[in-house]
Amino acid sequence: xxxxxxxxxxxxxxxxxxxxxxxxxxxxxxxIDRLSATGLAKIEATSFTSPKAIPNLADAADVxxxxxxxxxxxxxxxxxxxKGVERALDACxxxxxxxxxxxxxxxxxxxRMTADxxxxxxxxxxxxxxxxxxxxNASISTAFGCPFEGTVPAARVLEIVDRIExxxxxxxxxxxxxxxxxxxxxAALCEAVHERHPRIRLTLHPHNTRGMGLANALAxxxxxxxxxxxxxxxxxxxxxxxxxxxxxxxxxxxxxFECMGVSTGVDLDALIATSETxxxxxxxxxxxxxxxAGKADRRYPLPAAVAERx
Amino acid sequence: xxxxxxxxxxxxxxxxxxxxxxxxxxxxxxxIDRLSATGLAKIEATSFTSPKAIPNLADAADVxxxxxxxxxxxxxxxxxxxKGVERALDACxxxxxxxxxxxxxxxxxxxRMTADxxxxxxxxxxxxxxxxxxxxNASISTAFGCPFEGTVPAARVLEIVDRIExxxxxxxxxxxxxxxxxxxxxAALCEAVHERHPRIRLTLHPHNTRGMGLANALAxxxxxxxxxxxxxxxxxxxxxxxxxxxxxxxxxxxxxFECMGVSTGVDLDALIATSETxxxxxxxxxxxxxxxAGKADRRYPLPAAVAERx
Numbered sequence: 001x002x003x004x005x006x007x008x009x010x011x012x013x014x015x016x017x018x019x020x021x022x023x024x025x026x027x028x029x030x031x032i033d034r035l036s037a038t039g040l041a042k043i044e045a046t047s048f049t050s051p052k053a054i055p056n057l058a059d060a061a062d063v064x065x066x067x068x069x070x071x072x073x074x075x076x077x078x079x080x081x082x083k084g085v086e087r088a089l090d091a092c093x094x095x096x097x098x099x100x101x102x103x104x105x106x107x108x109x110x111x112r113m114t115a116d117x118x119x120x121x122x123x124x125x126x127x128x129x130x131x132x133x134x135x136x137n138a139s140i141s142t143a144f145g146c147p148f149e150g151t152v153p154a155a156r157v158l159e160i161v162d163r164i165e166x167x168x169x170x171x172x173x174x175x176x177x178x179x180x181x182x183x184x185x186x187a188a189l190c191e192a193v194h195e196r197h198p199r200i201r202l203t204l205h206p207h208n209t210r211g212m213g214l215a216n217a218l219a220x221x222x223x224x225x226x227x228x229x230x231x232x233x234x235x236x237x238x239x240x241x242x243x244x245x246x247x248x249x250x251x252x253x254x255x256x257f258e259c260m261g262v263s264t265g266v267d268l269d270a271l272i273a274t275s276e277t278x279x280x281x282x283x284x285x286x287x288x289x290x291x292x293a294g295k296a297d298r299r300y301p302l303p304a305a306v307a308e309r310x
Numbered sequence: 311x312x313x314x315x316x317x318x319x320x321x322x323x324x325x326x327x328x329x330x331x332x333x334x335x336x337x338x339x340x341x342i343d344r345l346s347a348t349g350l351a352k353i354e355a356t357s358f359t360s361p362k363a364i365p366n367l368a369d370a371a372d373v374x375x376x377x378x379x380x381x382x383x384x385x386x387x388x389x390x391x392x393k394g395v396e397r398a399l400d401a402c403x404x405x406x407x408x409x410x411x412x413x414x415x416x417x418x419x420x421x422r423m424t425a426d427x428x429x430x431x432x433x434x435x436x437x438x439x440x441x442x443x444x445x446x447n448a449s450i451s452t453a454f455g456c457p458f459e460g461t462v463p464a465a466r467v468l469e470i471v472d473r474i475e476x477x478x479x480x481x482x483x484x485x486x487x488x489x490x491x492x493x494x495x496x497a498a499l500c501e502a503v504h505e506r507h508p509r510i511r512l513t514l515h516p517h518n519t520r521g522m523g524l525a526n527a528l529a530x531x532x533x534x535x536x537x538x539x540x541x542x543x544x545x546x547x548x549x550x551x552x553x554x555x556x557x558x559x560x561x562x563x564x565x566x567f568e569c570m571g572v573s574t575g576v577d578l579d580a581l582i583a584t585s586e587t588x589x590x591x592x593x594x595x596x597x598x599x600x601x602x603a604g605k606a607d608r609r610y611p612l613p614a615a616v617a618e619r620x
Contacts, residue, residue: 109616147610180606182569183528208521210606211562211599212569215525218493245603252521259492259522289521293555296490296520300457306419 004263006227008042008203009035009250011278012063013078015235017047017054021283025059029066031281034274035232036070039266040250044076044097044229048084064091074135080111081121085128095135098122098169102157103146106177110141115156119163126167137171138164139205144174144181144189154189161197171201173229176216179209179245183219191223205229206248207236208287213248214256221262228253232271233278233286249288251275259296268295314573316537318352318513319345319560321588322373323388325545327357327364331593335369339376341591344584345542346380349576350560354386354407354539358394374401384445390421391431395438405445408432408479412467413456416487420451425466429473436477447481448474449515454484454491454499464499471507481511483539486526489519489555493529501533515539516558517546518597523558524566531572538563542581543588543596559598561585569606578605 012032016023023031032045045067051058064077076095077088088096100118101107107114113121122138129136142149143157161172174189186204193202204220204227206213217228234249254266275291322342326333333341342355355377361368374387386405387398398406410428411417417424423431432448439446452459453467471482484499496514503512514530514537516523527538544559564576585601 105612105616108619109613112619145606147608148612150607150609179603182566182606184570209599209603210565211518211524211559212566214521215528215566218525218528245599249521255520256492256522256525260494289519289555293489293519296455296492297460298457299460302415302458303419306415309418309422 003226004265005221005257006041007250007254007264007266008044008076008227008229009040009232010044010205010229010247011035011231011233011235011250013044013047013057014229014237014247015231015233016282017056018237019056019235019282022056023281025062025066027281028059028063031274031277032063032067034277036068036073038270038274039264040073041227041265042074042076042095044078047078047080048087049078049080061087061091064088064093076137078139079125082124082128085125089129089132089134093134095137096125096129097173098125098136098138099141100138100160101141101146102152102160103142103149105148106142106146109148115160119160119167122164122167122169126169135171136169137173137201137203138169139173139175141175141177144176144185145178147178154192157189158192158196161193161200165197165200170199171203172197173203173205175205175229176207179207179213181206181216182212183215186216187219187223190220190225194224201227203227203229207246208234208248209245214252217248217253218256221257232288233275233291234288235278235282235286246287249286249290252288252290255290255295313536314575315531315567316351317560317564317574317576318354318386318537318539319350319542320354320515320539320557321345321541321543321545321560323354323357323367324539324547324557325541325543326592327366328547329366329545329592332366333591335372335376337591338369338373341584341587342373342377344587346378346383348580348584349574350383351537351575352384352386352405354388357388357390358397359388359390371397371401374398374403386447388449389435392434392438395435399439399442399444403444405447406435406439407483408435408446408448409451410448410470411451411456412462412470413452413459415458416452416456419458425470429470429477432474432477432479436479445481446479447483447511447513448479449483449485451485451487454486454495455488457488464502467499468502468506471503471510475507475510480509481513482507483513483515485515485539486517489517489523491516491526492522493525496526497529497533500530500535504534511537513537513539517556518544518558519555524562527558527563528566531567542598543585543601544598545588545592545596556597559596559600562598562600565600565605
């Protein structure tokens with residue numbers, strides 16, 4: 001049970017995309033370079049979406065080309081369409097993360113596409129990436145529930161995973177976009193995907209909107225999930241999902257696993273030090289807790305008055 | 311696995327005790343009366359400590375006498391010594407919650423007593439309560455780790471539970487005072503207590519200092535723990551434990567269990583409505599998340615522009 005977990009930090013994409021303040025390209029690159037040195041398995045560095053849709057990430061190609069590549073880190077970008085595939089490949093992106101919604105209402109709001117339309121587009125995108133060494137992953141938004149439609153049946157998600165696997169995409173990420181999933185639901189859906197798709201590389205992308213983020217990560221880990229998305233500082237949200245708030249916090253997730261004796265490959269001190277740079281970078285405080293409280297093994301001196309009484 | 315859980319709200323004690331602002335006795339009573347109507351199993355209403363040590367709860371007797379008793383709610387008070395037992399019994403307290411620390415350094419800082427000294431005092435307190443109908447519980451602070459000493463060995467906690475049971479105290483609460491416990495540690499210690507003390511009523515008192523609060527509650531539930539301490543809004547901390555921050559948030563805990571199909575007996579809407587009164591009562595925002603995001607089944611209307619495009 002204690003084999004290593006693999007963490008994908010999505011702060012530079014899922015976090016920066018909704019920040020009110022423009023973050024300079026050089027600052028994004030410096031931030032990602034610093035993250036690269038912490039031992040994370042993956043970094044979702046940017047999104048090759050239309051600059052009109054996500055102005056904050058209009059510099060996607062410059063960021064992807066500008067970062068220093070660490071040997072063991074997979075650099076990911078979110079990709080909405082075949083043009084995005086071309087731009088991402090041109091910028092030497094290691095992994096292309098296609099995105100769709102399990103619920104048609106959220107798909108229409110976020111991507112102007114139903115699930116069927118997204119899957120048809122995925123086919124074009126797979127073709128556009130053919131013959132390259134890029135890894136492919138598909139993220140399924142609202143996999144546990146939709147802010148417009150409510151519950152999303154597990155059967156629908158499983159059917160979508162069927163179709164993703166049929167397209168030859170090797171990885172699937174189940175996204176709890178608005179933080180509505182509960183631990184039993186997470187465990188059940190992840191187990192069902194593992195059972196039906198034993199070869200799919202399954203990632204969980206929890207949000208902490210209702211405080212259940214780490215509990216959901218724990219529940220997924222208990223049923224064998226070893227890949228997690230998280231955002232440094234707990235940044236994130238979704239511009240087209242009302243009520244969405246931050247991703248689970250990368251350093252809090254790493255801290256929990258390391259406390260449990262589960263290796264993450266991450267230098268937690270370096271990760272915390274990087275998180276400490278966020279408030280200045282984005283201009284506001286972040287929800288992460290370990291960065292404020294210190295690690296669980298933090299020790300304090302006994303107050304002088306108490307020591308004297310002994 | 312889905313049998314009911316029992317939740318003890320400690321906001322009026324663990325929360326109010328560290329607030330900067332004095333809360334009027336009438337306001338405390340109104341708050342507890344409102345909580346009483348939500349279906350909680352227990353309410354820790356106050357603490358019969360020295361008013362010099364905890365000035366915020368100097369009105370303990372007035373609060374305990376002033377509240378309206380709901381038939382199904384057990385009203386608890388924290389008790390530090392035999393004089394506290396008398397005062398609490400005099401005010402018709404249902405359950406006396408004795409408190410000690412597993413680590414001597416925290417015991418000295420918080421209570422001016424080592425664990426041995428606390429256990430000797432517990433014997434006096436049990437005698438003082440003899441022949442009354444009051445239920446007895448003992449809370450063990452720093453049961454998972456101490457801010458001064460670091461890790462507290464499980465063997466030490468188990469030995470303390472032995473001695474508590476020998477005193478005839480029926481309930482034990484394991485407190486993660488500074489939020490250092492991790493889910494595997496929580497599960498292991500709770501299982502060990504259950505195994506060694508099958509008749510002890512075991513409660514977990516998690517703090518969310520490092521974001522692991524609900525994950526720890528989940529882990530405890532998975533090994534059969536059915537009693538939890540939590541504070542409305544996520545109030546709380548410990549005045550003598552540096553780095554301690556809020557208890558787990560009652561409404562977030564109830565929400566998680568209810569989403570999991572685990573009954574709490576609590577009217578979540580009434581609980582959330584009560585939590586919404588906290589910022590005005592205490593003069594600042596609270597860390598609870600469900601009160602901000604709404605329940606997981608919250609639905610939003612599809613944006614007009616999206617609806618039009620269909």
